[in-house]
Amino acid sequence: MKKIAIWATTAVAGLAAAGVLLAGFAAVVSLRQLPSIDALRDYRPDVPLRIFTSDNTLIGEFGTEHREFIPIERMPKRMTEALLAAEDDQFYSHVGVDFAGLIRAALANIGEGYSQGASTITMQVARNFYLSREKTLSRKWYEILLAWQIDRSLPKDRVLELYMNQVYLGEHAYGFGSAAQAYFGKPLADLSLAETAMLAGLPKAPSTMNPVVNLPRATRRQEYVLGRMLALGMITQDQYRDARAEKIAVVAEGNGRYAGHAEYVAELARQLAHDRFGDDAYTRGINVYTTVSSVRQTMAYDAVHAGIEKYGQRHGGTMPQAALISLDSQTGAIEAMIGGSDFQVNRFNHATQAQRQPGSTFKPFIYSAALERGVSPGTLINDAPLDDPKWQPSNDDDRFVGPIPVREALAESRNLPAIRTLREIGIPYAIEYASNFGFSKNRLPPYLPMALGTGTTSPMRLAAAYGVFANHGYRVEPYLIQKITDGEGNVLFQAESSAGNTAPTRVISERNAFVMDSLLHSVVDAGTGTGVRRYMKREDIAGKTGTTNDSIDGWFAGYAGEIVTVAWMGFDDNRPLGKREFGATTALPIWAGYMEGRLAGVPVSLFAAPAGVARINGDWAYTEYPEGVHAVASIGFPPPAATTEAPFEGSAPAGDGLGVPAVVRDGNVGTAGPALGVPAATPRSPGQL
Numbered sequence: 001m002k003k004i005a006i007w008a009t010t011a012v013a014g015l016a017a018a019g020v021l022l023a024g025f026a027a028v029v030s031l032r033q034l035p036s037i038d039a040l041r042d043y044r045p046d047v048p049l050r051i052f053t054s055d056n057t058l059i060g061e062f063g064t065e066h067r068e069f070i071p072i073e074r075m076p077k078r079m080t081e082a083l084l085a086a087e088d089d090q091f092y093s094h095v096g097v098d099f100a101g102l103i104r105a106a107l108a109n110i111g112e113g114y115s116q117g118a119s120t121i122t123m124q125v126a127r128n129f130y131l132s133r134e135k136t137l138s139r140k141w142y143e144i145l146l147a148w149q150i151d152r153s154l155p156k157d158r159v160l161e162l163y164m165n166q167v168y169l170g171e172h173a174y175g176f177g178s179a180a181q182a183y184f185g186k187p188l189a190d191l192s193l194a195e196t197a198m199l200a201g202l203p204k205a206p207s208t209m210n211p212v213v214n215l216p217r218a219t220r221r222q223e224y225v226l227g228r229m230l231a232l233g234m235i236t237q238d239q240y241r242d243a244r245a246e247k248i249a250v251v252a253e254g255n256g257r258y259a260g261h262a263e264y265v266a267e268l269a270r271q272l273a274h275d276r277f278g279d280d281a282y283t284r285g286i287n288v289y290t291t292v293s294s295v296r297q298t299m300a301y302d303a304v305h306a307g308i309e310k311y312g313q314r315h316g317g318t319m320p321q322a323a324l325i326s327l328d329s330q331t332g333a334i335e336a337m338i339g340g341s342d343f344q345v346n347r348f349n350h351a352t353q354a355q356r357q358p359g360s361t362f363k364p365f366i367y368s369a370a371l372e373r374g375v376s377p378g379t380l381i382n383d384a385p386l387d388d389p390k391w392q393p394s395n396d397d398d399r400f401v402g403p404i405p406v407r408e409a410l411a412e413s414r415n416l417p418a419i420r421t422l423r424e425i426g427i428p429y430a431i432e433y434a435s436n437f438g439f440s441k442n443r444l445p446p447y448l449p450m451a452l453g454t455g456t457t458s459p460m461r462l463a464a465a466y467g468v469f470a471n472h473g474y475r476v477e478p479y480l481i482q483k484i485t486d487g488e489g490n491v492l493f494q495a496e497s498s499a500g501n502t503a504p505t506r507v508i509s510e511r512n513a514f515v516m517d518s519l520l521h522s523v524v525d526a527g528t529g530t531g532v533r534r535y536m537k538r539e540d541i542a543g544k545t546g547t548t549n550d551s552i553d554g555w556f557a558g559y560a561g562e563i564v565t566v567a568w569m570g571f572d573d574n575r576p577l578g579k580r581e582f583g584a585t586t587a588l589p590i591w592a593g594y595m596e597g598r599l600a601g602v603p604v605s606l607f608a609a610p611a612g613v614a615r616i617n618g619d620w621a622y623t624e625y626p627e628g629v630h631a632v633a634s635i636g637f638p639p640p641a642a643t644t645e646a647p648f649e650g651s652a653p654a655g656d657g658l659g660v661p662a663v664v665r666d667g668n669v670g671t672a673g674p675a676l677g678v679p680a681a682t683p684r685s686p687g688q689l
Contacts, residue, residue: 037146037149037150037154040125040129040153040154040158041158044069044285044487045067045166045174045175046065046067046282047063047067047068047069047283047284047285047487048061048063048064048066048282048283049061049062049270049273049281049284049286049288050068050285050287051269052287052288052289052290053260053265053290053292053293053297054289054290054292054293054482055293055295057294058181059260059266059290059292059297060266060267060270062281063282063283064282065174066172066173066174067165067173067174067177068175068178068181068188069177069487070165070176070177071161072157072158072161076188076189076191076196078191078193079164079188080160080164081229081234082196082199082225082229082234083121083164083176083200083203084121085200085225085228085229085232086197086200086201086204086224086225086228087120087124087203087204088121089228089232090120091120091156091160094151095148095151095152096120096123096147096148096149096151097120097123097148097151098120121159121160121163122150123143123144123146123147125150125159125163125166126143126147126150127143128163128166164176165177167203167206168206169199169202169206170182170202170207170209170212171183176188179199179202183195183198183199183210183211183212184249184250184251185251192243192246193235193243193246194222194226194243194244194246195248197225197226197229198218198219198225198248201218201221201222201224202218202221205221209221211250212250215248215250219248223244226240226243226244227240260294260297260298261301261338262292263343263344264338264339264340264347264351265292265297265337265480267347268337268339268349269290269480269481270288272288272480272481273286273481276484284487285486285487286484286485286486286492287484287485287486288484289481289482289483289484290334290480290481291333291335291479291481291482291495292334292336292337293335293336296326296335296598297336299336299597299598300324300326300336300338303567303590303591303593303594303597304322304323304324304341304594306590306593307322307567307569307587307589308320308322308341310589311569311581311586314581315578319341320341320569320570320577320586321340321341321570321571321572322340322567322569322586322587323349323351323354323459323567323568324337324351324459324566324568324590325337325338325351325463325478325566326563326564326565327464327467327478327565328562328563328564329466329467329470329471329559329562330504332464332467332476332477332478332479333478333479333482334479335563335598336598337352339351339352339353348572350459351458351460351568352460353458354459354568355443355456355457356456356457356459356553356568356570357455357456358455358456358457358546358553358555358557359452359547359553359555359583360413360415360418360453360544360546360547360555361453361544361546361556361566362434362450362452362453363410364410364516364519364520364544365430365433365437365465366418366421366422366425366451367406367519368433368469368512368516369425369430369434370406370421370424370425370632371512371515371516372509372512373424373632374625374632375425375631375632376406376515376616376620376621376632377405377406377407377518377619377620378405378617378618378621379405379631379633379634379635380403380404380405380634380635381403381406381417381420381421381634381635382402382403382416382420382634382635382636383395383400383401383403383404383414383417384400384636386416391448391449393416393449393452394416395414395416396415401414403634403637404417405619406421406519408522410519410520410522410523410527410544411519411522411525411526411528412527412528413523413527413528413544415451415452417635418451418452419448419451420635420636421451421635422448422450422451423448424635424636427447427448427450430450431444431446436468436475436507437465437468437475437507438461438464438475439457443455443456443457454548459567460566463478463557463564463565463566464476464477464564466543466559466564466566467564468507468508468513469542470517470559470561470563470564471504471513471562472513472514472610473506473509473510473512473513474504474505474506475504475506475507476504479495481493482494482495483495509612510610510612511611511612511613511622514607514609514613515613515620517542517607520542520544520558521541523542523543523544523545524541528544528582529544531584531588531589531592532558532588534592535596536560536592536595536596536599538604539606540604540605540606541558541560541595543557543559543591544558545582545583546583546587547582547583551577551581552576552577553568553569554568554569554570554577554582554583554587555567555568555587556587556588556591556592557591558591558595560595560599560605561599561602561603561604562605563599563602565595565598566591567587567588567591567594569586569587569590612624
C-alpha cells in the first residue's frame with residue numbers, strides 16, 4: 001500500500017507539474033497573441049462636444065458617447081472609495097487578478113453553468129478595451145492574461161483613471177463625471193455620499209439597475225455599496241445611517257444635461273463648431289462657451305412662452321411660432337435667443353433662419369435714409385391716397401389724415417407717408433442705404449411696397465440693424481461663440497469682439513442715429529408702441545411695431561441703452577395670426593416681458609445731442625437746414641403754381657416704382673391724427689405734435 005501511495009502521489013505531482021508546464025506554455029503562447037497595451041498609456045477616450053453659457057451652465061452635449069473625462073488627481077476621493085468598495089477593494093494589492101476570487105467563483109460555478117466572473121477592475125479594463133463580453137472560458141483566459149500584463153505595465157492610478165472614465169453607466173453616460181450629470185444634474189464633486197454610492201453600484205448592471213430605469217433596484221445596490229464602505233472603514237456609522245436615510249432625487253430626462261432652455265443656442269453652437277473642426281468636434285472634448293447668459297436665456301424663454309400662451313387663450317389653443325433675440329449693440333454679443341415654441345417639435349431656428357417680411361419695423365430705415373436727403377422730423381407728408389389706379393394702399397384704420405409730420409407718421413405707423421417718402425428719395429438709393437445696416441439687397445424688392453416692409457429678413461438681422469441706431473451709428477455683427485477650448489483648457493478660438501481686437505464700422509452719422517432715436521422714442525411714448533409702458537416707465541426705450549399684410553407676421557424691434565431685442569410671432573405656413581392681432585398684441589408683450597427683467601437695475605441711458613443738430617421749430621433738424629430753408633419742407637402735395645427754385649436734388653419723379661398691383665396694409669395698432677390732438681384736415685407746421 002505504501003508503494004501504491006507513493007506512486008499515486010508521484011503521479012499526481014507529475015500531472016500537476018505537467019499541468020503547470022502546460023499552463024505556462026499556453027500562457028507564453030497566448031501572451032504572444034495578446035494585443036499591445038501601449039495604446040492605453042496615452043489613451044484618451046472620445047469626449048463629446050460640450051456647449052456652455054457665458055456663466056458656465058452646460059446647455060448641450062453632442063457625440064456618440066456622453067462623457068466628461070476627469071483625471072485621476074481630480075477624481076473625488078469618495079467616488080474612488082465607493083467604487084473600490086463595490087467592485088474591487090483589493091485593487092491596490094493584487095496583480096491585476098484576484099486569484100482567490102477566481103477560485104471561489106470557479107467552485108460556485110460547478111454544476112451551475114458559467115455565471116460568476118470574479119472580475120477585478122483591471123480585468124474589466126482589459127475586457128472593455130480589447131475583448132468581447134461573451135461568457136466563455138477562452139475569453140476569460142485572455143482577460144486574465146491581459147489584466148496581468150496591464151498591471152505590470154501601467155501604474156494603478158492610470159488603470160483606475162481609464163476605468164472610471166470609460167465604463168458605461170447607463171442612460172448614454174460613459175464615466176462617472178457624465179453619469180453625475182445624467183442622473184443628478186450636477187458635477188461629480190458636488191454629489192452626496194448617498195448619490196456617490198448609487199453611482200458606484202451602476203457598473204454591475206448599468207442598463208437595468210440605474211435609478212431612471214429601476215430606482216428600487218438601484219437603491220438596493222446603493223445600500224450594498226454603503227454597507228461595504230462601512231465594513232472597510234471608509235465611512236462612519238453615522239454617515240452610513242444618514243446616507244441610507246437620504247431621499248435620492250433623480251433629475252427628469254434631459255434636465256441635468258441641458259439646463260437653461262437653450263436648445264436652439266446649443267444647436268447653433270454645434271453647427272458653428274462642426275464648421276470649424278469637422279467630425280473631430282464630437283470626439284476631442286471641445287468646450288464651446290457662448291455669449292448667452294443662462295439667467296437671460298431663462299427670462300427670454302419665459303417671455304416667449306407667456307406670449308404664446310396668451311395668444312392661445314385668445315384663439316382657443318392654437319399655438320404659433322415665436323422667436324426672440326437680444327444682443328449687446330456695442331459688442332454684438334448675443335445675450336439670449338429663443339428660436340421657436342418647442343425645439344423638440346420643430347428645430348428650425350426662427351431667430352436666425354426664418355426669412356420673414358419685417359412689416360413696419362422697416363420704416364425707420366426709410367426715414368433714416370430720408371434724413372440724408374433733406375427730410376426732417378417736422379417735414380410734412382401728405383397722408384392721402386396715391387394717384388395710381390393700379391395700387392391703392394391704405395392705412396390700418398382705413399383713414400387718411402392729410403398733412404402729417406414725419407414724427408407722427410412714424411409714431412402712428414401710417415403707410416402712405418412712408419410710401420411717399422420712399423418715392424421722394426428714390427428706390428435705388430433707399431436699397432443701397434438699407435444695405436449699410438446689413439440688409440441683403442436681393443431681399444429688398446425694388447418697388448414702393450418696400451417702404452411697408454415687403455422684403456424679407458431674419459429677427460437676428462433686424463436686431464443687428466436696430467443696433468446701429470442704439471450704437472450711435474456704428475454697425476457691429478452679432479456673434480454667439482465667445483471662445484472654444486480643448487479638453488485641457490487650451491484656447492482654440494477667441495472671438496475678436498470679446499477680445500477687443502475689432503473696431504465697429506460707422507455706417508450712418510451720429511446725428512442721424514440721434515434723430516432716429518428721438519423718432520423711435522415717439523413710437524413708444526405716443527404711438528403704436530405705447531403698450532410697452534404697461535411694463536416699463538423708462539425714458540430710454542425706443543422701438544417700432546410691425547405687422548405684415550393680413551397679420552401674417554407680428555414684430556416688435558427696439559432697444560434701451562445698449563441692449564437691442566427683437567420679438568416675432570407667426571405661423572410657418574403663413575396663416576394669418578388673426579384680424580385683431582398686430583405686432584402690438586403678439587410680439588410687443590414678449591419683447592416687454594423680457595426687457596422688463598433684463599433692464600432691472602440698469603441705469604437709464606439717453607443720447608446726448610451731437611454736433612450738427614439743433615432744435616428748429618420745436619423739433620430736431622440738421623443745422624444746415626435752418627428754418628426749413630433748403631430742406632424738404634413737404635412731400636406729396638401738389639406743386640406750387642409757379643416757382644423758380646430748382647427741385648431738390650435727390651427727389652424722384654412721381655409714380656416711380658408704382659407698377660406693383662399688390663395691396664399692402666400695415667396692420668399696426670395705432671390712432672389717427674386727431675387722437676394726438678391735431679384735426680385731420682388742418683395742415684401742421686414742422687415739429688407740431
